[in-house]
Amino acid sequence: GAGEDTAADSSSDEKPTIKIGYLPITHAVPLFIEEQEEKYEGFNLELVKFGSWTELIDALNTGNIDGASMLVTLAMKSKEQGIDLKAVALGHRDGNVLVTNNDIDNAEDLKGKKFAIPHKFSSHNILLYHMLKQNGLEYEDVEAIELPPAEMPAALAEGRIAGYLVAEPFGAVSVAIDQGKVLYQDQEVWPGSIDCTLVLREEFIEEQNEIAQEFMDYYVEAGETAEHKDEHAYEMASEYLDVDQEVMDLSFKWIAYDDLRIHEDDYEQLTDSLVEMGLQDNPPSYEEFVDNSFIDKAK
Amino acid sequence: MNQTTIINVEKMSKSFEKKSEVLPVLKNITFDIQKGEVVSILGESGCGKSTLLNIVGGFVTPDEGNVYLDGKVVEQPNRRCIMLFQDYGLLPWRSVRHNVELGLEGLKLTAKERKERALYYLKLVGLEDKGELFPKEMSGGMQQRIGIARALALRPELILMDEPFAALDTFNRYYLQDELLRIQEQEDTTIILVTHDIDEAIYLSDRIFIMHPNPGIIHKEINIELAKPRDRSHGDFQYYRKYIFEEFRFNRPEMAIDFNI
Amino acid sequence: MNQTTIINVEKMSKSFEKKSEVLPVLKNITFDIQKGEVVSILGESGCGKSTLLNIVGGFVTPDEGNVYLDGKVVEQPNRRCIMLFQDYGLLPWRSVRHNVELGLEGLKLTAKERKERALYYLKLVGLEDKGELFPKEMSGGMQQRIGIARALALRPELILMDEPFAALDTFNRYYLQDELLRIQEQEDTTIILVTHDIDEAIYLSDRIFIMHPNPGIIHKEINIELAKPRDRSHGDFQYYRKYIFEEFRFNRPEMAIDFNI
Amino acid sequence: MSIPKTTINIIAGMAILLVVWQALILIGGYEEALFPPPLRVGEGILSLIADGTLFTHFQVSFLRFLAGYISAVILAIFLGLILGRMPLLWGVLNPIAQLIRPVSPVAWSPFIVLWFGIGNMPAIVIIFIASFFPVLLSTVSAVKNVDQTYLKIAQNFEMKGFELVKKIIFPAAFPYIANGLHIAVGTAWIFLVAGEMVGAQSGLGYLIVDARNSMRLDLVMAGILFIGVSGLLLDKAVGLFENWINKKWGRT
Amino acid sequence: MSIPKTTINIIAGMAILLVVWQALILIGGYEEALFPPPLRVGEGILSLIADGTLFTHFQVSFLRFLAGYISAVILAIFLGLILGRMPLLWGVLNPIAQLIRPVSPVAWSPFIVLWFGIGNMPAIVIIFIASFFPVLLSTVSAVKNVDQTYLKIAQNFEMKGFELVKKIIFPAAFPYIANGLHIAVGTAWIFLVAGEMVGAQSGLGYLIVDARNSMRLDLVMAGILFIGVSGLLLDKAVGLFENWINKKWGRT
Ligand SMILES: Nc1ncnc2c1ncn2[C@@H]1O[C@H](COP(=O)(O)OP(=O)(O)OP(=O)(O)O)[C@@H](O)[C@H]1O
Ligand SMILES: Nc1ncnc2c1ncn2[C@@H]1O[C@H](COP(=O)(O)OP(=O)(O)OP(=O)(O)O)[C@@H](O)[C@H]1O
Ligand SMILES: [Mg+2]
Ligand SMILES: [Mg+2]
DSSP states (O other): OTTTTOOOOOOSSSOOEEEEEEOSSGGGHHHHHHHHHOOOOSSEEEEEEOSSHHHHHHHHHTTSSSEEEEEHHHHHHHHHTTOOEEEEEESOEEOOEEEEOTTOOSGGGGTTSEEEESOTTSHHHHHHHHHHHHTTOOGGGSEEEEOOGGGHHHHHHTTSOSEEEESTTHHHHHHHTTSOEEEEEHHHHSTTOOOEEEEEEHHHHHHTHHHHHHHHHHHHHHHHHHHTOSHHHHHHHTTTOOOOHHHHHHHHHHEEOSOOOOOHHHHHHHHHHHHHTTSOSSOOOHHHHBOOHHHHHHO | OOOOEEEEEEEEEEEEEETTEEEEEEEEEEEEEETTOEEEEEOOTTSSHHHHHHHHHTSSOOSEEEEEETTEEOOSOOTTEEEEOTTTTOOTTSOHHHHHHGGGGGSSOOHHHHHHHHHHHHHHTTOGGGTTSOGGGSOHHHHHHHHHHHHHHTOOSEEEEESTTTTSOHHHHHHHHHHHHHHHHHHTOEEEEEESOHHHHHHHOSEEEEEETTTBEEEEEEEOOOOSSOOTTSHHHHHHHHHHHHHHHHTOTTOOSOOOO | OOOOEEEEEEEEEEEEEETTEEEEEEEEEEEEEETTOEEEEEOOTTSSHHHHHHHHHTSSOOSEEEEEETTEEOOSOOTTEEEEOTTTTOOTTSOHHHHHHHGGGGSSOOHHHHHHHHHHHHHHTTOGGGTTSOGGGSOHHHHHHHHHHHHHHTOOSEEEEESTTTTSOHHHHHHHHHHHHHHHHHHTOEEEEEESOHHHHHHHOSEEEEEETTTBEEEEEEEOOOOSSOOTTSHHHHHHHHHHHHHHHHTOTTOOSOOOO | OHHHHHHHHHHHHHHHHHHHHHHHHHHHTOOTTTSOOHHHHHHHHHHHHHTTHHHHHHHHHHHHHHHHHHHHHHHHHHHHHHHHTOHHHHHHHHHHHHHHTTSOGGGGHHHHHHHHOSSHHHHHHHHHHHHHHHHHHHHHHHHHTSOHHHHHHHHHTTOOHHHHIIIIIHHHHHHHHHHHHHHHHHHHHHHHHHHHHTTOSSSHHHHHHHHHHTTOHHHHHHHHHHHHHHHHHHHHHHHHHHHHHHHHTTOO | OHHHHHHHHHHHHHHHHHHHHHHHHHHHTOOTTTSOOHHHHHHHHHHHHHTSHHHHHHHHHHHHHHHHHHHHHHHHHHHHHHHHTOHHHHHHHHHHHHHHTTSOGGGGHHHHHHHHOSSHHHHHHHHHHHHHHHHHHHHHHHHHTSOHHHHHHHHHTTOOHHHHIIIIIHHHHHHHHHHHHHHHHHHHHHHHHHHHHTTOSSSHHHHHHHHHHTTOHHHHHHHHHHHHHHHHHHHHHHHHHHHHHHHHTTOO
16 A cells, blocks of 8 residues: 555664655755764665656655655645645756857847746746846747756757756756756746655654754755765765766865755745746645654754 | 167258358158168268268267167267367377376276277277377377277277268278278277268178268168278279269269260 | 470588588489379378479479479479468468469569459359458368469469368368369369378379388379279279278388278 | 447446546545546536647647657658668667667657747657657568568569569568557657657646646546557557458558 | 677677767767767766776666566566467457557656655656567467467367476477567667656756766767667577577477
């Protein structure tokens, strides 16, 4: 049955194992550092890597993992469908760049061209939408295309797309091999954009509240460690992320890991955008979906 | 000749349905077979010989009439009446000896008894040293002999043979015909044999049923009064040849050209 | 009999390799065939009859010796010498008439001429009204007649036949043998025929080559001096029968049981 | 006479399927959002039909399928007829085919995007790969196994080259080639979904991915059913075509 | 004698493959990172072998493959032997099988995750689905097509039930079942990759996805080559097994 494999069972003497899903991207670095530093005591942490968001969501929805660092919009979709999830922290702030090929000098140049995003429901799509609007263009002026992130640098290099907007380090890859350049950083378009968040199953939060708190304490701490973006952080991250240091350094330059609290006004802006773009009719409200109690206690 | 009736076919008819057309294949067939007899059913291709044999063996149910084996209606195939198929029907995945043992496995015999009986009948057909080989390693003639051994091993009251030697060359055919007569005499088996070879029928049989087609009927029954073994070039043999051939020619008026027997 | 030599086989030998063993199949075969003759090659299964016929037709290259057709060495199969296969070799995807036309398509004929010629030979074999049917709708005997028409349509100098009637029942076989003789007389075709049926060989041939196996040699050549059409039950016919049978028995000392011809 | 029986069987089969499906939900107590019941899927199908989505996606998929399948079939039969007659060359190329065949067409997707870009091409290429090898291999083996008698007759009638291929080899090999075509339809249709899950913006595979991403498992199930039904119909259509050709060419 | 010739062919085939590959890169002028040349892939393979990654992933994949394949084969043959003898029941179940068969096993993945969780099971289940139908369908049709003569002999010898299946039907059907097994190995291996690309955390398919996500296309290519080679070996192994059984059972 559903949830059978939920690992976090509360048997007394054995330490429970928390399973958290992730994709190998720069946005999940705090998770990597938390596991590497292994400061927690009340539980075992198992990070489960997935090949794509779709598979990660399936696992999360069916209770095969207790939580995940994932695109917030996808979690909101699940919530809307009746899966009990809570967003408890951000995965990162900023750190999404709009990469284009070297011939594109402004938004106007993108008109009529193909532009890749990982997902219709991603914050990247919203960023693209706002960017176009801010430059006096319509969303329909570019042809937005969903592509697996790993294919984007190749597609850009081969001239199949004019640009892309996706999680790191895939933006940095193109910049590092001189096949692309940064047209905009996300904070220029939408300050306080919410992208990847740490999501936990409500079931887990209710049954193992203390453990959840401990997990969150060290998550916040790991975020602060990550914010140093030093050699140490790079080493720990590279256990999960197989990229050159040059790419990673670029990636780190654009991102921030301090203050991982989800702010209500940012969230409102997100839901407004979703409704405005017609991507979601009834996005869950801030109260329903965001649970800041852990991060607030951790501070 | 022993005068116990073993097979008794009574007013038997059979038709097949073909695309909602009813094709009468056998009509009102009646005959008796005595214990120890060799009877041939002779007829052209498609006249219903195989169908008749299948009905006698219980493989096909007649539409009308009945077949009695020792006075009891035949409703299903059974071990007392073994059919030999034209393509020999040996199981390619079993060695020669295990093929012969196949029918014995249903009897209450120990493995040793089974093996002994199989070897006895393999010896009878002259293949005692081939028991461990596989059928595909045998020539056509040898395969047919294995089939005969397999049938005999069950000591059936009746053996049905459907064109048993049609696939063999003349020399092997002659040889196996002699073998069959020798074994038949030794075991006193009753045999019903389907063939389209006039010589074969005359050479082997005590009686010949001549079938005519559309629908299949037994047109004539001929007693062969020659002593066995017979001489194919003897005048009497030629008499029967000519006689039977005339029977068939009579039935084929559509043939423009004269046959020269 | 016309005395122009059409086929001349000289000191021809052939062996096959089987798992690095060399199996001599034909050894030192020499014979001539005259124009208009019907010659049968008679022998047991496996004695090399088909191989010999294939070599004469140019399908297989001999190891030693040569085959001459009209004095020229045969190196490849060609239209002057057509082989008829035992399984008839009709193309199932072509109608009867198009099968007969197959060989004509390589000639410089208009479609109309082709069709006329095909219909002429179909008529010769008595199938002029079946031209638009497919081979699978024909009986075995009809299929063989189509094969004969297809061969004749090319007006070859020589027709090779490999056990042409082996798959037919006795009645159809007799009928086709007569047909063959009629057509052969009309067209004056030279025919080499492989068979394992003594009667067939005597009934059809001007000469019979008797082959013995291991390796295949022409053991004896017999002239059949009977006028055609022949009578199978005639004393002279029986004389040849007995004579040829003795030839074979002589060669099979391993057979324990006496044959009764 | 036989059609009603088949119809009854199909209806009975579907009924069993629905009962088992509903029973699974009742017994397992699954969340509706995670394992939608038949009724909800039925509604999903209706809504997809009503707004035309289903038809649009099906059309896109079907055209891609045709493009990939037909081009693969033509090339594979053409090469197969040649390679089947050239045993030495085939001896060298065969290991390459054998090596590439067991690789899932999906595994190539990074390279497919690199070479063929995005849009229709990746799905078409994946279908092409999925159909190409079964047809090639069955054509080569069909050509190699053409009845010796037919080849001898061709020799005897002095047929050569293109005439030989056209009049003898192709028709003789066709039933086995057709079998390869039949298998390839199945394989290619199966990979259509996989192909459209990668990088496509439309089609039945995309419909499934998209529904999955929107957490609409009822639509996923609807897509699965629709793929099953249309795959089945496609298979039957190829079967009918096979029979028709065989009948036309005088086979059983 | 025949082994050296095959070896020469394989070597020649591989040489051609490498030359074409390198030529493509030189002509197309592709970026090394996007379309890695043979040498770099060779290095990739060596590094994967050296750090044991390749072997570990292969082992995981292979065990999953065995689990999925063998359980599918056993169940499918068992059901096939029964259903082949029950034409009425099969008439009803056949439409269900026909409906499910054309659906890519990958399409089921949301439900597979729901029922079987994550880890080894999804890949095993996908392989199970991929192998089950070919084997089931070929077993049923093999059983239906058992030579009438054998069945008549069995009737004649009064064989029934289990004895009939064991002594006549199974051995008579086996060559065709084995053919189904052979096809299923190919299909299942192809879907292994697809299966492991979805929801697995190890195995050769995962190796490819992970390398792709890390933009290491040389490792993707290495994975593809390795999947091709091991699929090929697996296929040969099944072929040998088939021959061995056929020999043991006195077939050609
Ligand atoms: N199961 C069947 N269904 C329909 N028709 C059948 C069936 N079995 C036989 N027939 C038809 O019945 C007729 C007689 O067939 P049967 O096999 O008994 O002939 P036969 O005398 O044995 O011929 P042959 O010498 O060719 O073996 C044929 O026309 C055949 O087509
Ligand atoms: N291509 C071949 N390769 C190897 N051996 C062969 C080949 N063709 C024939 N043989 C062998 O040569 C011998 C003679 O064969 P052939 O077919 O000529 O005999 P046959 O007299 O026509 O026999 P049958 O009456 O059975 O047709 C047989 O032992 C056969 O196994
Ligand atoms: Mg019959
Ligand atoms: Mg021969």
